[in-house]
Amino acid sequence: MQILGICGSLRKASFNMAALRACQEMMPQGMAMKIATIGDIPMFNQDLFDAGLPESAKRLRTEVTEADGVLIASPEYNFSLTPALKNAIDWASRPPNQSWQDKPVAIFSTSAGPMGGARVQYDLRRILGQLWAHVLPRPEVFIGMAQGKFDAQGKLTDETTRKFLADLLTGFKAWIVRMKPR
Ligand SMILES: Cc1cc2nc3c(=O)[nH]c(=O)nc-3n(C[C@H](O)[C@H](O)[C@H](O)COP(=O)(O)O)c2cc1C
Numbered sequence: 001m002q003i004l005g006i007c008g009s010l011r012k013a014s015f016n017m018a019a020l021r022a023c024q025e026m027m028p029q030g031m032a033m034k035i036a037t038i039g040d041i042p043m044f045n046q047d048l049f050d051a052g053l054p055e056s057a058k059r060l061r062t063e064v065t066e067a068d069g070v071l072i073a074s075p076e077y078n079f080s081l082t083p084a085l086k087n088a089i090d091w092a093s094r095p096p097n098q099s100w101q102d103k104p105v106a107i108f109s110t111s112a113g114p115m116g117g118a119r120v121q122y123d124l125r126r127i128l129g130q131l132w133a134h135v136l137p138r139p140e141v142f143i144g145m146a147q148g149k150f151d152a153q154g155k156l157t158d159e160t161t162r163k164f165l166a167d168l169l170t171g172f173k174a175w176i177v178r179m180k181p182r
Contacts, residue, residue, distance in 0.1 A: 001176055003033040004067035008074025008085035008120070010039040015110045015146035016073040018154035023071065023165055028173045033071065036063055038088040049094060057091040064092045064099035069176045070133075071169075072107045076120035081127070093131050100131035104179045106172040108141035108165070116142025136175045141168050 005024065007017045017035075024033045041056040048054060053061070064070060074085050081089075092099035107124050109117030121142075125135050141164045143149060149158035156162055 001031045001068040001173065002066070003027070003031055003172075004063050004070045005033045005035040006038060006070060006072045006074075006085070006088060007035065008072065008082040010082075010084050013154065014075075015112070015143070015150055015154075016075055018150050019108070019110050019143060019146075019156060019161075019165065020071070020073045021154070022156035022162065023073075023169060026162070026166055026169065028169055031169070031173055034063075036060060036088075038084055041088060041091055043083075044087055044090045049091075053091075060088055061092050061097075061099045064103065065097070067103070069104040069106065069172060071172065072105060072124065074107070074109055074117065074120055074124070075111050076109060076117040079119045080123045081120055085124075086127075089127060089131075098131060100128060100133040102179070102181070103133045104136070104172070104176045105133045106136040106168060106175070108143065108168060110143040110146045112146055114144045116144035116146075118142045134175070134179045136168075136172055139164065139167050139171055141165060 005020045007020050009016045109120050111117035128135050149161050151157050
């Protein structure tokens with residue numbers, strides 16, 4: 001199973017990217033993940049779309065379409081999605097052949113605050129649901145107070161968090177199988 005990882009933060013020292021990289025190292029057997037670049041995708045503008053997709057947007061659409069599943073890690077910005085993540089979702093959402101159709105998706109959030117960015121997850125479920133993506137209902141993983149869970153190199157040092165992420169990945173593998181058209 002080829003998984004596409006998408007990080008909602010563009011920050012070099014992003015905790016979400018660090019957590020996504022930790023996931024990359026602990027993928028269940030038979031699963032591999034590459035992480036998308038979304039920072040170079042221009043702000044969505046229908047005129048750009050109509051003029052012919054920018055290369056970066058075309059690349060993302062192809063990556064989402066070809067992936068067996070998409071794993072999204074994101075902080076919440078002001079209780080909702082980051083602009084980079086919403087932009088990436090929007091570029092991949094326009095017909096024809098919108099990329100989220102029937103796509104298994106798993107999400108988790110990481111934040112420096114105590115709530116672990118929980119609120120972005122509900123907005124993500126709402127947005128992706130109406131695009132006919134299938135978002136794994138549980139387990140929900142919220143990594144709060146992230147500054148204490150990663151070392152200076154961005155390595156995940158908190159074993160409880162590692163276990164939560166491992167459970168999410170195991171659940172995601174089963175979800176992808178379950179969502180496959182028969
Ligand atoms: C514009 C902006 C809005 C933010 N809003 C929230 C918020 O609503 N809730 C929260 O827990 N953290 C919020 N934060 C703090 C982020 O959770 C924190 O910066 C986090 O480390 C970002 O994730 P990253 O490390 O992956 O970049 C906000 C940060 C920014 C820049």
